Amino acid sequence: MEKRRISKILARAGKEQVKRLADEIKEDYSPVIVKAPEKSLTMIRMREPVQESLFYLGEVIVSEAIVDLDGAKGVAVIMGDDFEKVLDMAVIDAACNKGVFRRYDFLEQLEKEQTYRLKKENALFMQTMVSFHSMDAEVAP
Amino acid sequence: MAYVAVSGGEEAIEASIRLLEYYRSGTKKDLDLEVIEEKMSLLVDRVMSEAGLYDKRYAALALKQCEGSTDEAVFLLRAYRSTLKRSYDSLVADTRNMRLARRISAAFKDIPGGQILGATYDYTHRLMNFDLQQEDAPALCRRVQQEVEEQKPVEISPCGRVSDELKIEGLIDRFEPEDEEPFDVTQNLLEFPAPRSARLQTLSRADTGFISGLAYSVLRGFGQVHPTVGELRNGYVEIEVPYLEDPTESLWIGEILLTEVEVFNEADDKDQLKLACGYGAVMGRNENKAIAMAVLDHELNTTGDFPTQNDEFVLLHGDSLEMNGFISHLKLPHYVTFQSKLDAVRKTRRENHG
Numbered sequence: 001m002e003k004r005r006i007s008k009i010l011a012r013a014g015k016e017q018v019k020r021l022a023d024e025i026k027e028d029y030s031p032v033i034v035k036a037p038e039k040s041l042t043m044i045r046m047r048e049p050v051q052e053s054l055f056y057l058g059e060v061i062v063s064e065a066i067v068d069l070d071g072a073k074g075v076a077v078i079m080g081d082d083f084e085k086v087l088d089m090a091v092i093d094a095a096c097n098k099g100v101f102r103r104y105d106f107l108e109q110l111e112k113e114q115t116y117r118l119k120k121e122n123a124l125f126m127q128t129m130v131s132f133h134s135m136d137a138e139v140a141p
Numbered sequence: 142m143a144y145v146a147v148s149g150g151e152e153a154i155e156a157s158i159r160l161l162e163y164y165r166s167g168t169k170k171d172l173d174l175e176v177i178e179e180k181m182s183l184l185v186d187r188v189m190s191e192a193g194l195y196d197k198r199y200a201a202l203a204l205k206q207c208e209g210s211t212d213e214a215v216f217l218l219r220a221y222r223s224t225l226k227r228s229y230d231s232l233v234a235d236t237r238n239m240r241l242a243r244r245i246s247a248a249f250k251d252i253p254g255g256q257i258l259g260a261t262y263d264y265t266h267r268l269m270n271f272d273l274q275q276e277d278a279p280a281l282c283r284r285v286q287q288e289v290e291e292q293k294p295v296e297i298s299p300c301g302r303v304s305d306e307l308k309i310e311g312l313i314d315r316f317e318p319e320d321e322e323p324f325d326v327t328q329n330l331l332e333f334p335a336p337r338s339a340r341l342q343t344l345s346r347a348d349t350g351f352i353s354g355l356a357y358s359v360l361r362g363f364g365q366v367h368p369t370v371g372e373l374r375n376g377y378v379e380i381e382v383p384y385l386e387d388p389t390e391s392l393w394i395g396e397i398l399l400t401e402v403e404v405f406n407e408a409d410d411k412d413q414l415k416l417a418c419g420y421g422a423v424m425g426r427n428e429n430k431a432i433a434m435a436v437l438d439h440e441l442n443t444t445g446d447f448p449t450q451n452d453e454f455v456l457l458h459g460d461s462l463e464m465n466g467f468i469s470h471l472k473l474p475h476y477v478t479f480q481s482k483l484d485a486v487r488k489t490r491r492e493n494h495g
Binding site: 011124132 | 345
């Protein structure tokens, strides 16, 4: 599974769900914190559609952490300031890199639930889709 | 009269700062940050946008700290931001794949993907709802959650831009994607003429009232354009950063709510007419600011003597922190400089009246 997909599922998941996954890994391994969770900034780069050039929209506050799991490094970055969650995500990433993460099925299940929920929210938005009815054309006398 | 520099007032200043608490102490009810975040979200969006910093919780905290003053909240967020290092530049955020919550066009009735009104006050009667004085907030929350639960899931599909079709038709100029690193106004002093990236970043962070007023002046005739909103959309844009251990991978760090606008206006192209565009993008749901930004972006591409055609005028006077800081400094002691002015007036009068 790609890092982008795993991090998206974990970032959207509840803090407790992420903690349970990290705790399972910690039962067999003792991760060492390489970089303790800390806040920093990420600048958002965007492309504007008029001249297709890049510009900076502004920054977001992120938390990041790095751990070492028996020689494998794990990195996590998420928006916001949840240090516990970002550290747990780094542990999971390290387990993935070491090839000892076994709960991809659970991640897939979480992803299904998250997508299902977003599609329901999308249904609310799509209820506001306009259906135009053409009026009778006026003919000049 | 001799000039006398003075010091003092430390105790009065401390008492003044303590007195600010007095104005927040009129009730025993606390203002929960979650409440500000969820029920004052347009205010939170405005503060985030003008601070150039997306974090709803911190914006809510800043608003709580300063009694809801947008300019003080922007000051607090900017000051806090300056204490943090920047670790990443995101990958280029793809607004074409925005998870849409609203999308309309004032130019075309039928647009690919349809017009989605989303949540808007545009069609509401502006009548005070006195029932909200005794609102049952838990019941509201439960009812809306229930409504979401009862929905039949609808596939999320991104929509192309309205301008895409016009570009294919040749009515709007097409450009190849340009990957030059943007100018960053948070790190560099603006120089003029400002690069396009500096213009867009500055307008996106600008004070909402300032750029709305400028755009209004353009539309009233103190400018050259009166464009049509080709597309206005808001929704969620995914933000990714590079994965440092492997450049072929990335990390998904979250999504931000964004409002994006393209406006169209007719323009001369040698011997035929075409359409020219202006672009606006702001954090959160702030449609008028995004439209105003697009109008000014377009206006700044024209030449003439109107203030809004002068990028130095438009870009240097709308930053909330700088603007309010400079105005605010007028109320600080100017005893020495004012005495100097006073002496000059007195001296001139004495000379004139012999």
